[in-house]
Each structure stands twice: as structure tokens, then as C-alpha cells.
Amino acid sequence: MRSSGREREDPDLGVLSGRTLFSLQRELFTRLAEQGHPALRPRHGAVLAYLDENGSRATDLATRSGRHKQVIGTLIDELVELGYVRRQPDPADRRAKLIVPTEKGRDQMAKSDAILADLEAGHAQVVGEQAYAEFKRVFRLVAEHQVARGDNTR
Amino acid sequence: MRSSGREREDPDLGVLSGRTLFSLQRELFTRLAEQGHPALRPRHGAVLAYLDENGSRATDLATRSGRHKQVIGTLIDELVELGYVRRQPDPADRRAKLIVPTEKGRDQMAKSDAILADLEAGHAQVVGEQAYAEFKRVFRLVAEHQVARGDNTR
Numbered sequence: 001m002r003s004s005g006r007e008r009e010d011p012d013l014g015v016l017s018g019r020t021l022f023s024l025q026r027e028l029f030t031r032l033a034e035q036g037h038p039a040l041r042p043r044h045g046a047v048l049a050y051l052d053e054n055g056s057r058a059t060d061l062a063t064r065s066g067r068h069k070q071v072i073g074t075l076i077d078e079l080v081e082l083g084y085v086r087r088q089p090d091p092a093d094r095r096a097k098l099i100v101p102t103e104k105g106r107d108q109m110a111k112s113d114a115i116l117a118d119l120e121a122g123h124a125q126v127v128g129e130q131a132y133a134e135f136k137r138v139f140r141l142v143a144e145h146q147v148a149r150g151d152n153t154r
Numbered sequence: 155m156r157s158s159g160r161e162r163e164d165p166d167l168g169v170l171s172g173r174t175l176f177s178l179q180r181e182l183f184t185r186l187a188e189q190g191h192p193a194l195r196p197r198h199g200a201v202l203a204y205l206d207e208n209g210s211r212a213t214d215l216a217t218r219s220g221r222h223k224q225v226i227g228t229l230i231d232e233l234v235e236l237g238y239v240r241r242q243p244d245p246a247d248r249r250a251k252l253i254v255p256t257e258k259g260r261d262q263m264a265k266s267d268a269i270l271a272d273l274e275a276g277h278a279q280v281v282g283e284q285a286y287a288e289f290k291r292v293f294r295l296v297a298e299h300q301v302a303r304g305d306n307t308r
Binding site for chain 1: 168169170171173175178179180181183184203204218219270274280288290293294295297299300301302304
């Protein structure tokens with residue numbers, strides 16, 4: 001949390017990640033609304049980004065998104081209500097539930113893939129293909145390496 | 155929103171930004187709690203990251219963080235209550251208010267600067283100093299270039 005001015009000249013990793021995430025989410029969900037998915041909101045990205053056609057456990061979605069379990073649970077409830085996912089028994093453990101995308105959910109996944117590819121192609125054009133590929137390579141290492149002590153419930 | 159598996163092999167810009175932001179925030183706020191600021195929560199980062207010693211307008215904080223004005227307003231209220239900022243009349247326009255860090259707020263800013271520098275130094279060690287500097291350079295361009303149609307109120 002830089003003092004005056006420095007945040008704008010040399011923004012830290014958190015500021016850059018936050019600014020990029022929220023701008024990208026807003027553009028993605030604006031385009032999704034134009035393509036038949038107007039009921040979705042940027043907050044739903046925390047679940048939608050991690051959906052698996054074969055289904056996922058809610059706890060797994062929480063871990064992979066880095067969000068609190070309670071937040072993920074609320075978002076899943078909303079997405080069930082909106083018709084994007086349903087809860088199914090897990091064949092591997094019938095006491096557990098899997099979150100599985102519906103046909104509408106799969107349509108949204110395919111459209112999001114295409115929108116994100118287009119947004120990223122735009123960035124690659126601005127900075128250069130090679131520079132953008134290298135940026136993604138380092139970003140994957142940074143994202144994996146970022147420690148996060150503190151549980152998912154604060 | 156990649157289908158099964160792809161999100162893990164070739165995560166998109168949103169997944170990488172989200173994962174990095176939430177992990178980094180959790181680690182930052184865990185360390186801040188250890189250094190005398192236990193009442194702060196990761197959500198406060200949306201305001202704390204953009205504080206200016208000379209004060210800022212709430213609308214400016216909303217724009218720069220990319221978050222809804224209502225969210226920022228709520229977070230400011232919480233931070234006033236916790237003693238990190240106060241609202242002061244804006245000398246340039248006495249009908250407007252500036253959000254100004256208190257002494258406790260400035261202590262948190264200095265400690266956050268140091269913690270973030272340490273976290274980023276850790277990443278630079280993992281990927282190499284030059285690679286990390288280049289990563290930050292491209293990330294600044296990407297963050298600036300990311301269009302975000304759609305207002306701040308959805």
C-alpha cells in the first residue's frame with residue numbers, strides 16, 4: 001500500500017493483479033451479457049472460472065479460487081438458481097456432491113473461453129507475442145509460488 | 155472459464171490474477187496481523203492499497219481499485235471505525251470529503267510496503283531478477299490496457 005504517487009509509478013503485484021482482475025471480469029461479463037448470459041455478475045467468476053465439465057467438489061472450487069468456502073457456497077446457490085450448475089451426488093462418494101455445469105453452463109464456458117482468448121490476443125498485440133507468452137510463463141510461476149498463510153475463513 | 159484440465163495447464167489472465175491477488179492478500183494480512191494490525195481483513199485491501207497520505211476522494215478510490223462505489227463506501231466506514239482513516243473536508247471543495255490515513259493508517263502503509271517488497275523479492279528470487287522486472291513491466295502495460303466496459307454498479 002504505497003504512499004502518495006508511488007502506487008501509480010511502480011504498482012505492486014497486488015495492485016496490478018487486482019486492477020487486471022476487476023477490469024477483465026467487468027469486460028468479460030459485459031460481453032457475456034451481450035451473448036445471451038445477462039443474469040451473470042462478475043462475482044460469479046469465482047466459481048465459473050473453475051468449473052469442470054465432469055463436476056467438482058465445492059471445497060475444491062474454494063481452494064482453487066482462493067475464496068472463502070462460505071462465499072463459494074453462496075455463489076453456487078445463485079448459479080443453481082440461474083440454471084448454470086446443478087448439484088449431483090459424487091459417484092466416488094455418494095454422501096458428497098459435485099457441482100456440474102448444465103447445458104447453459106457449458107455454453108457460458110465455451111463463450112468465456114473465446115472472449116478470454118480474444119482479450120488476451122489484444123494484450124499480446126500491444127506488448128508483442130513473445131513478450132506476452134513470457135509474461136504468462138512467469139505469471140504461472142508467481143501464482144504457484146505465492147504463499148498464503150492464514151485460513152480461508154477470515 | 156476453461157473446461158476440465160485446461161485451466162490448470164494454461165490458466166487464463168483472469169485465473170492467474172485472481173489466484174495471485176487472493177493468495178497475496180491473505181499472506182499480507184496475516185503478516186499485518188502479526189505486526190500490530192489484527193483487525194484488518196483482506197477485503198480492506200481494496201481501499202488500503204490506494205490510500206494517499208494527502209487524502210483521496212472516495213470516487214477516486216473506487217475508480218482506481220475497480221470496485222463498486224458502494225463496496226468502497228462500506229469499506230471506508232469500517233476503516234474509519236477501526237481507526238485507519240478519517241473523513242476530512244476537501245480544501246479544494248469544502249462540500250467534498252477526503253479519505254485521509256490516520257497515524258495507525260500510515261503505520262499500516264509503511265508495514266505493507268515492506269511486506270510487499272519482501273513478497274516480491276521472493277518471486278524475483280524464484281524466477282530471476284531480470285525476468286521478474288520484465289514481468290512487472292508487461293503487467294503494468296496489460297493492467298493499463300485492459301478495457302472494462304460496463305459501469306461500476308453491476
